[in-house]
Amino acid sequence: MRLTRLDVRHLRCLESAEFRPAPGLNLITGGNGAGKTSLIEAVHLLGYGRSFRGRVRDGLIRTGSPHLELYAEWLDGQGRGRRAGLRHSGNAWEARLDGAPAPSLTELCAELAVVTFEPGSHELIAGGAEHRRRFLDWALFHVEPAFLPVWRRYARALKQRNALLKRGPSPSSLAPWDRELAESGESLSRLRSGYLERLEPVLEATAREFLPELGAAGLRFLPGWRREELSLEDALLLARDRDIALGYTSPGPHRADWRVDYVGLPGREALSRGQEKLTALACVLAQARAFAADRGEWPLVCLDDLASELDAAHQHQALASVLASGAQVLLTATEAPPTLAGGIVPERRFHVERGQLRDA
DSSP: OEEEEEEEEEETTEEEEEEOOOSSEEEEEOOTTSSHHHHHHHHHHHHHSSOSSOOGGGTTBOTTOSOEEEEEEEEOTTOOEEEEEEEEOSSOEEEEETTEEOSSHHHHHTTSOEEEEOTTTTHHHHSOHHHHHHHHHHHHHHHOTTHHHHHHHHHHHHHHHHHHHTTOOOGGGGHHHHHHHHHHHHHHHHHHHHHHHHHHHHHHHHHHHHOGGGOOEEEEEEOSSOTTTOOHHHHHHHTHHHHHHHTSOOSSGGGOEEEEEETTSGGGOOOOHHHHHHHHHHHHHHHHHHHHHHHSSOOEEEEOSHHHHSOHHHHHHHHHHHHTTTOOEEEEESSOOGGGGSSOOOSEEEEEETTEEEEO
8 A cells, every 4th residue: 555645734733735755664854843743644534534633623623724635645455546535624524535425434544544653652552442442443444344334233222222321211121222232242342352363473473573571462352241251132131220320331342442461471560661662563563464464465654753652773673674564654753763774764755844844
């Protein structure tokens, strides 16, 4: 997957930027607040339909501008040219794909696969379960055709059951929604656990590259209820009175989680902050490798401010690992990091200053 053109209008401090990246490593430098992360954010928006820096109301649209606009062209794994446009006026997204209105933002995001490692990525390990569910669901969204219908079915049933719970229903009125939630939830959990089983050997190999001192890495899936003891339908039945009192559904895949365990950390000893970052990086790279194995092409890899997150040795290791795959990489830094002197040469260099992008 190769991004060939990205035009950005009115995104944070970027009033207008025209980005033409090379197929390999692209280095984007600039001072703090200059706009280099906003360029990565634009790519992330096209791949995920959301920012990694907050919601639209959190300053995504440039101050004084009525909307933001993105336009991208790329080559997919078969070498076919694709194009997409995205616009947000502050109320809703408008998306176009290959010259026609996209049925939804989901259809656009399904076509451009992007993985991002940025200063907030350690939340994948240290943060709440929502980060880890999104990680799982992104992969399934791209590689498992059955995932999206099941996810939507479960989300609709959960919304309906929660709306009913807020009205203080009789227990019997919940039975139809319990069955619907159980059927779709069991399917969703099987897809998630199956993906983690496939990802585990890839993560073990990747984590060993960055944290060999911790021993073998393993993945443990936490489905959101005591799945080894109860079906989801039984769990919902047992929780029914409590859910009526709480006004929301307590057990189920919407509370699912997963974690990384290391053989060298007995008794759930906590990871250091540096180990959290390296584990998060290993997870992101393992996900990209697993995607490539499933789809036959690497996603676009965005590495934002890598020098602030990793020491020089680990920066070089991460870049060498990704570039060996032939993936396209967008790397930002306040200045050219020392790791690039170790035989890694960017194909193109860009510099951002006061919201203006130019060749460096």
